[in-house]
Amino acid sequence: MSIFSKxxxxxxxxxxxxxxxxxxxxxxxxxxxDEGDNDFLPRLRHELLTVxxxxxKVDKDQVNVxxxxxxxxxxxELNITVPTAQESSLTANNxxxx
Amino acid sequence: MVKSxxxxxxxxxxxxxxxKTTTSAAIGAELARRGHKTVVxxxxxxxxxxxxxxxxxxxxxxxxxxxIQNDANINQALIKDKRQENLFVLxxxxxxxxxxxxxxxxERVLTELKKDFAFIVCDSPAGIERGALMALYFADExxxxxxxxxxxxxxxxxxxxxxxxxxxxxxxxQEVKKHLxxxxxxxxxxxxxxxxxxxxxxxxxxxxxxxxIPESTAVLNASNHGIPVTLGTPSDAKIAYQNAVAxxxxxxxxxxxxxxWKSKLLGGLRLFNRSPA
Numbered sequence: 001m002s003i004f005s006k007x008x009x010x011x012x013x014x015x016x017x018x019x020x021x022x023x024x025x026x027x028x029x030x031x032x033x034d035e036g037d038n039d040f041l042p043r044l045r046h047e048l049l050t051v052x053x054x055x056x057k058v059d060k061d062q063v064n065v066x067x068x069x070x071x072x073x074x075x076x077e078l079n080i081t082v083p084t085a086q087e088s089s090l091t092a093n094n095x096x097x098x
Numbered sequence: 099m100v101k102s103x104x105x106x107x108x109x110x111x112x113x114x115x116x117x118k119t120t121t122s123a124a125i126g127a128e129l130a131r132r133g134h135k136t137v138v139x140x141x142x143x144x145x146x147x148x149x150x151x152x153x154x155x156x157x158x159x160x161x162x163x164x165x166i167q168n169d170a171n172i173n174q175a176l177i178k179d180k181r182q183e184n185l186f187v188l189x190x191x192x193x194x195x196x197x198x199x200x201x202x203x204x205e206r207v208l209t210e211l212k213k214d215f216a217f218i219v220c221d222s223p224a225g226i227e228r229g230a231l232m233a234l235y236f237a238d239e240x241x242x243x244x245x246x247x248x249x250x251x252x253x254x255x256x257x258x259x260x261x262x263x264x265x266x267x268x269x270x271x272q273e274v275k276k277h278l279x280x281x282x283x284x285x286x287x288x289x290x291x292x293x294x295x296x297x298x299x300x301x302x303x304x305x306x307x308x309x310x311i312p313e314s315t316a317v318l319n320a321s322n323h324g325i326p327v328t329l330g331t332p333s334d335a336k337i338a339y340q341n342a343v344a345x346x347x348x349x350x351x352x353x354x355x356x357x358x359w360k361s362k363l364l365g366g367l368r369l370f371n372r373s374p375a
Contacts, residue, residue, distance in 0.1 A: 015291030020248050021298045028255045028302055 033074070041065055048078065056082055104212040107219050107346075108237035108274075110261075112253030114224030116245045117281040120317055120327065121339075122221035123151045125241065127326035128343040130185035134216040137176065139207075140190035141233035142223035143198050149189045152179065153324025163191035166203030172210050181329055186215070199232045208236050226260055236266055239275040241308060241346075245282045246294040254278075254303055277308035279342060284313045309342030311335050 045065040052058055064079040109122040119142075126138035140148035143163060149155040154177045160170035165188075172188075179185035188211075191198065211218050222233035234240060240261050244254040258276060267274045280299055287293035300307050311317075316333030320326065328339045 017288065017291050017294050017298065020294050021302070024248055024251050024294075024298075024302050027252055031252065031255060032259065 041067060052080060058082055103216060105217055105238050106208060106212075106236050107217060107239045107241060108222055108234040109219060109241045109243060110222040110230065110234055110257050111224065111243040111250070112226060112230075112257040113245075113250045116243050116250050117311070117317075118224070118243050119148050119151050119221055120321065121241065121243050121279060121281065121311075122148060122219050123326040124328045124339040125343055125346070126217070126219045127152075127179075127182060127185055128328040128340055129217050129219070129347075130179070130182040131328065132343070132347070133184060135184045135186075135214065136217040136219060137186040137188055137211055137215045138219045138221060139188040139211075140221050141199070141229050142221065143190050143229055144192060144194055144196075145223065146190040146192055148221050149177075149187060150324060151321050152187050152326060154179070154187055154189075155324070158189045161189045161191035162207065163193055163195075163198045165207055166199065172207065181325075196228060199229060201232065201235065204232050205236060226256065230257075231260070231264060234261060234265055234274070237261075237274050238267070239277065239346075241277050241279050242303070242305065243279050243281055244299060244303065246280060246288070246296075246299055248294075251294065251299055251302055258303060258305060276305040277346065278303055278305045279308045279311065281311040282313045283310050308345050309338055311338045311342070 045063060048065065049058075049060060049063050052063065058080060062081040064077075066077045066079070068075045068077060107125070109118050109125065111118050119140075122138050126136050129136040138148060138152070139162065140146055141162075142148070146158075146161075149158055157177050160175040162175065164170040165172050165175045175188055177187045177189065179187065188207075208218060220233045220237065223229040234257075242254050242257060242261075244250050261274050261276060262268060265274050278300060280296060283296070284293055288295045296307065296310055312334050314333055314335035316330060316335045317327055320330040323330070327333070327335050328343070330336060
């Protein structure tokens, strides 16, 4: 067993309790986000679309709302494609949610 | 008249086989031994087992569902323990009708029990379906039974989420007081790095610790005999359950730092682990 793989935590001797703790921390944090927070996405998408449509003409399929989780923060990403003919130059926008 | 101090405590876990019924029986019996009039209610409709663990399986005549459906009154269904005069059991029925428990019926029975009992301990079935939801809906406090093992911890986290959102208290913007009870704990295996420690579990679930019950031969022995662990022969598990009940009753030294209490308990566990029970 090389020292490198030990450092990388690949050692078969790695304490299983530690592995369990790390796996649980991840699964539990996702579980808590899933527990209801996610049902707001379709409503958010709908409301955003309503507001945006007041100002620019966009296709319903051109609004994309995604929630991405990375480590300790989540990123709410809105991707709105606006037809080039429009005078308005609304492009993509990112809102960070902590 | 409803006893003002009457409390409904649900014993829950999400996962099966972690010791909910053992814990319900042990906590119920210890509360009764301390002089509190206590009833333990089996919510596991179709898979009745509390009666066996408490040793009254041959005395079941009417059950919880009979009372809900008005086929019997509550006093006909309650079984008085032969060892503790303050201890009663309300057995589950063996019906396969999943809808036998309804919210109105459960509320009516619990209101009735509140007139007579200081503590109503609800032994929840596993899962997060009707029986489990009915068992926790009216709870004032919850004992979340968890084994130091990944699937049990994850399911406990789920049930904590349910306790926070799908109880009467939650609907009234109040909180069900939650307690973590870790069962089947082995200090030796924790020291070898093979088992999640008390701190690991508590950190992940983030609810106050009520107690740690060591893995013990006394638990199977007690269930073999139909004796709640707290009324059985002296053992480490018995002491741990008695401490947990003291804590539940708010008897822990107020600010003598939880750490002191915890290390004392863990010290005790190590002591017991050295000599086979």
